[in-house]
Amino acid sequence: xxxxxxxxxxxxxxxxxxxxxxxxxxxxxxxxxxxxxxxxxxxxxxxxxxxxxxxxxxxxxxxxxxxxxxxxxxxxxxxxxxxxxxxxxxxxxxxxxxxxxxxxxxxxxxxxxxxxxxxxxxxxxxxxxxxxxxxxxxxxxxxxxxxxxxxxxxxxxxxxxxxxxxxxxxxxxxxxxxxxxxxxxxxxxxxxxxxxxxxxxxxxxxxxxxxxxxxxxxxxxxxxxxxxxxxxxxxxxxxxxxxxxxxxxxxxxxxxxxxxxxxxxxxxxxxxxxxxxxxxxxxxxxxxxxx
Amino acid sequence: xxxxxxxxxxxxxxxxxxxxxxxxxxxxxxxxxxxxxxxxxxxxxxxxxxxxxxxxxxxxxxxxxxxxxxxxxxxxxxxxxxxxxxxxxxxxxxxxxxxxxxxxxxxxxxxxxxxxxxxxxxxxxxxxxxxxxxxxxxxxxxxxxxxxxxxxxxxxxxxxxxxxxxxxxxxxxxxxxxxxxxxxxxxxxxxxxxxxxxxxxxxxxxxxxxxxxxxxxxxxxxxxxxxxxxxxxxxxxxxxxxxxxxxxxxxxxxxxxxxxxxxxxxxxxxxxxxxxxxxxxxxxxxxxxxxxxxxxxxxxxxxxxxxxxxxxxxxxxxxxxxx
Numbered sequence: 001x002x003x004x005x006x007x008x009x010x011x012x013x014x015x016x017x018x019x020x021x022x023x024x025x026x027x028x029x030x031x032x033x034x035x036x037x038x039x040x041x042x043x044x045x046x047x048x049x050x051x052x053x054x055x056x057x058x059x060x061x062x063x064x065x066x067x068x069x070x071x072x073x074x075x076x077x078x079x080x081x082x083x084x085x086x087x088x089x090x091x092x093x094x095x096x097x098x099x100x101x102x103x104x105x106x107x108x109x110x111x112x113x114x115x116x117x118x119x120x121x122x123x124x125x126x127x128x129x130x131x132x133x134x135x136x137x138x139x140x141x142x143x144x145x146x147x148x149x150x151x152x153x154x155x156x157x158x159x160x161x162x163x164x165x166x167x168x169x170x171x172x173x174x175x176x177x178x179x180x181x182x183x184x185x186x187x188x189x190x191x192x193x194x195x196x197x198x199x200x201x202x203x204x205x206x207x208x209x210x211x212x213x214x215x216x217x218x219x220x221x222x223x224x225x226x227x228x229x230x231x232x233x234x235x236x237x238x239x240x241x242x243x244x245x246x247x248x249x250x251x252x253x254x255x256x257x258x259x260x261x262x263x264x265x266x267x268x269x270x271x272x273x274x275x276x277x278x279x280x281x282x283x284x285x286x287x288x289x290x291x
Numbered sequence: 292x293x294x295x296x297x298x299x300x301x302x303x304x305x306x307x308x309x310x311x312x313x314x315x316x317x318x319x320x321x322x323x324x325x326x327x328x329x330x331x332x333x334x335x336x337x338x339x340x341x342x343x344x345x346x347x348x349x350x351x352x353x354x355x356x357x358x359x360x361x362x363x364x365x366x367x368x369x370x371x372x373x374x375x376x377x378x379x380x381x382x383x384x385x386x387x388x389x390x391x392x393x394x395x396x397x398x399x400x401x402x403x404x405x406x407x408x409x410x411x412x413x414x415x416x417x418x419x420x421x422x423x424x425x426x427x428x429x430x431x432x433x434x435x436x437x438x439x440x441x442x443x444x445x446x447x448x449x450x451x452x453x454x455x456x457x458x459x460x461x462x463x464x465x466x467x468x469x470x471x472x473x474x475x476x477x478x479x480x481x482x483x484x485x486x487x488x489x490x491x492x493x494x495x496x497x498x499x500x501x502x503x504x505x506x507x508x509x510x511x512x513x514x515x516x517x518x519x520x521x522x523x524x525x526x527x528x529x530x531x532x533x534x535x536x537x538x539x540x541x542x543x544x545x546x547x548x549x550x551x552x553x554x555x556x557x558x559x560x561x562x563x564x565x566x567x568x569x570x571x572x573x574x575x576x577x578x579x580x581x582x583x584x585x586x587x588x589x590x591x592x593x594x595x596x597x598x599x600x601x602x603x604x605x606x607x608x609x610x611x612x613x614x
Contacts, residue, residue: 006478014475016534022523049315051533170526175527189530190561217428217433229318232316
């Protein structure tokens with residue numbers, strides 16, 4: 001891992017922990033963005049942690065960009081020594097794979113896709129060496145995921161699967177971004193899954209849809225009454241495949257204010273995970289099943 | 292006091308100076324695309340420079356006032372009419388209850404700003420009244436204005452008519468533009484020749500130009516430096532492991548069409564960025580019409596900061612002129 005610092009115009013500094021995605025890079029970027037927050041540097045207006053990088057927005061009228069850069073570099077050693085343990089939660093997210101709404105969108109933007117003759121799921125299954133779409137879907141939901149970034153648009157989570165590197169699923173983004181994506185689409189790009197929190201543009205492949213809203217500016221959804229955004233970096237997610245009947249049932253429950261997401265508190269230790277992934281995941285799933 | 296929207300034009304929204312502090316969860320700063328124009332309009336009518344006003348794109352709205360007020364229109368060049376009679380831009384004038392404000396066809400620029408004494412008084416969402424339509428947040432019910440809307444106005448008092456921003460202090464959009472770029476971010480991903488071409492070529496604003504981003508066409512495609520794509524980035528050479536985007540940053544998906552992220556930027560994503568428009572030129576981007584010719588000019592941090600200071604000095608002079 002080699003850290004790279006660069007300016008984004010005269011108001012941002014972008015710090016890339018690593019070109020590659022890894023949980024080590026994520027933990028370092030999260031720790032460093034926490035250290036920057038704690039340092040309370042005058043002139044800093046926003047701190048945005050991402051998958052393997054983070055960004056600081058600052059006011060160059062208050063602090064010279066070169067001084068800001070120097071201060072950030074001074075904080076790097078603190079991030080290196082930070083504890084790689086998170087007290088967090090695991091959440092079950094229902095997913096209706098191969099739903100009619102994302103399918104319609106998949107077909108509408110075929111000319112922007114690498115393989116216009118098939119669907120996004122057929123393409124993803126094939127390039128990852130699976131015999132069938134079903135087997136690929138199974139690989140997508142069988143092991144839990146880690147929210148490594150929240151952003152793009154309103155509260156959208158980027159998720160990284162908690163499996164060995166050789167088991168990671170990888171797909172390219174669309175050749176050119178779509179101008180439309182259904183709200184709550186479960187997408188995939190690079191090694192990341194995501195949930196599109198709102199309808200809009202997007203470049204990720206589309207696999208399915210969740211009935212569970214994750215962003216509500218009016219805060220009418222019962223579990224979003226405290227804050228309009230559901231996810232934060234460090235959350236752990238387990239996809240739960242559902243059919244159309246279950247999808248409709250949850251949509252109705254959300255509307256009635258009776259839907260309660262399945263959530264359990266857990267701790268995640270990066271060293272424990274790296275030592276024994278199946279054991280670490282089993283512990284997470286045990287907590288979820290007890291919820 | 293309210294504004295009755297008789298016709299909303301093409302896209303008219305409530306904007307102030309935005310909501311900093313939520314980019315880390317994907318909610319952008321938003322606010323007026325041309326900040327100096329909104330600030331000028333507000334000061335002309337005696338408001339705080341950051342009060343909420345209207346931002347209208349390409350076409351003016353038609354508005355009826357329910358009470359007397361002072362108003363000012365700034366930004367793009369467009370004939371302004373009060374009950375059919377022409378009024379001057381960048382100058383305060385009074386309206387009486389029942390009078391109607393309307394506009395003719397836009398001449399140059401893209402966005403006009405309308406400030407009303409007292410400012411727009413819709414509910415504040417996450418610290419701002421700015422409309423963020425993608426998140427259905429702020430503004431009028433989280434959306435652009437529509438005919439029939441009645442927009443609440445705060446308590447203000449009339450100011451003398453004819454208060455004006457000196458012409459030398461009005462930053463007016465031109466028919467062709469030069470945008471200054473500070474290379475950085477993932478600049479190292481493109482070849483030296485492509486980096487040169489990017490600044491040599493003439494680009495044109497594409498029809499896909501909105502509050503989120505401005506797309507450009509017409510320059511040569513960019514070539515990337517060969518590499519094995521890093522794990523997690525995706526296979527296209529323009530892909531990166533999804534990271535944060537800077538306001539003003541320029542991404543070039545597939546190396547073909549540059550996109551400048553603007554006030555309603557997505558906060559991150561998986562396309563490389565080659566640098567960013569300097570903060571002083573962001574207002575100009577918001578005034579570009581589709582098909583406008585644009586050249587990008589390479590600058591260093593020193594020039595970016597001196598341009599920023601120039602822009603700040605203009606704001607100070609306008610503030611003094613209208614004190």
